[in-house]
Amino acid sequence: MKACVWKGPHNVRMEEVPEPILVKDTDAILKVRTAAICGTDLHAYHGQVPGFESGIVLGHEFMGIVEQVGSKVSAIHAGDRVIASDITACGSCWYCRQGLHWNCASRSLFGYGPAFGESLAGGQSEYVRIPYADTVLIPVPSDLSDDKVLFLGDILSTGFLCASNGGVKPGDVVAVIGSGPVGVLTQMSAFIQGAAKVFAIDRLPERLAVAERFGSVPINFEKNDPRAIIESATKGRGADVALEAVGGKEPLDSALRVVRPHGTVSIVGVHLEDNYPFSAIDGFVRELTMRFGVGDPMRLASQILPLIENEVIQPERIISHRITLNDVPEGYRLFNDRQAFKILVEVS
Numbered sequence: 001m002k003a004c005v006w007k008g009p010h011n012v013r014m015e016e017v018p019e020p021i022l023v024k025d026t027d028a029i030l031k032v033r034t035a036a037i038c039g040t041d042l043h044a045y046h047g048q049v050p051g052f053e054s055g056i057v058l059g060h061e062f063m064g065i066v067e068q069v070g071s072k073v074s075a076i077h078a079g080d081r082v083i084a085s086d087i088t089a090c091g092s093c094w095y096c097r098q099g100l101h102w103n104c105a106s107r108s109l110f111g112y113g114p115a116f117g118e119s120l121a122g123g124q125s126e127y128v129r130i131p132y133a134d135t136v137l138i139p140v141p142s143d144l145s146d147d148k149v150l151f152l153g154d155i156l157s158t159g160f161l162c163a164s165n166g167g168v169k170p171g172d173v174v175a176v177i178g179s180g181p182v183g184v185l186t187q188m189s190a191f192i193q194g195a196a197k198v199f200a201i202d203r204l205p206e207r208l209a210v211a212e213r214f215g216s217v218p219i220n221f222e223k224n225d226p227r228a229i230i231e232s233a234t235k236g237r238g239a240d241v242a243l244e245a246v247g248g249k250e251p252l253d254s255a256l257r258v259v260r261p262h263g264t265v266s267i268v269g270v271h272l273e274d275n276y277p278f279s280a281i282d283g284f285v286r287e288l289t290m291r292f293g294v295g296d297p298m299r300l301a302s303q304i305l306p307l308i309e310n311e312v313i314q315p316e317r318i319i320s321h322r323i324t325l326n327d328v329p330e331g332y333r334l335f336n337d338r339q340a341f342k343i344l345v346e347v348s
């Protein structure tokens with residue numbers, strides 16, 4: 001079968017690889033219909049992910065039709081149309097029973113090598129082996145198109161969790177750090193929770209234009225000081241909630257800078273720095289709440305699917321490009337060069 005394979009930094013190629021087979025009786029095999037390229041894939045593309053090796057099949061945003069299930073899979077059947085959660089989990093340990101799948105000892109991330117668990121081939125391919133299929137696969141209603149539900153498997157759950165962990169309330173002024181695909185879905189989620197005003201903070205004009213289209217107030221931090229603008233809109237207080245959707249030191253600095261005293265900073269960006277300089281006295285004096293989270297499609301699907309069905313959220317509106325599986329290497333180039341906002345891959 002065809003799959004997009006990582007060969008080294010900035011070098012991904014379509015290759016023929018063996019079709020996956022059931023390894024455990026809790027596995028399923030998924031025939032992929034639709035996939036996407038995620039910002040998190042770019043960390044791998046650049047070769048920044050620990051343990052990444054040539055030959056890894058990329059991709060963790062994908063959905064399709066179940067081709068085959070193992071003997072212990074009971075909730076999912078061949079022929080079901082499903083989204084794969086980007087992260088996997090066993091479904092039966094203490095954390096899984098609380099719905100905290102990211103902390104499951106069997107957790108992994110598709111197409112990401114051994115960085116976060118077992119190395120699993122990803123979904124920018126024709127077929128994928130899905131571990132713990134009863135837990136990891138999310139059935140979707142037949143009346144919802146792939147475009148509408150695909151992002152539930154990753155970036156929509158991430159953005160939704162960011163706003164939800166931030167405790168955004170009706171009337172709040174919210175600052176969202178980042179206006180990429182996750183940032184914009186975070187902004188949409190903040191509006192769903194009742195935000196009166198959402199400031200979108202980024203430095204790329206084309207991304208800020210997307211944010212503005214969905215109702216956010218754009219701030220280009222290379223041209224204007226986000227803190228000054230947000231303070232002038234809040235009688236000097238700052239944002240009630242700051243949502244960090246980028247990852248890395250500067251975005252987190254920015255979130256802490258714009259949030260008001262007794263505000264909340266909710267963080268879903270991928271953070272790899274292990275010595276972040278946090279001022280405890282500032283946190284104490286301002287009574288700040290900081291909350292980290294990883295979007296968990298398995299836990300959030302029951303909350304998000306009705307919002308999609310009722311068109312309260314229309315995540316498909318962020319799709320800028322549609323390509324076929326053969327064009328995924330070119331898709332990486334476009335996405336990495338910021339020439340594409342969000343790329344959908346029509347696989348089969």
Ligand SMILES: [Zn+2]
Pocket residue numbers: 038039040041060061086154155
């Ligand atoms: Zn992702």
Ligand SMILES: [Zn+2]
Pocket residue numbers: 089090091092093094095096104105106
């Ligand atoms: Zn578990």
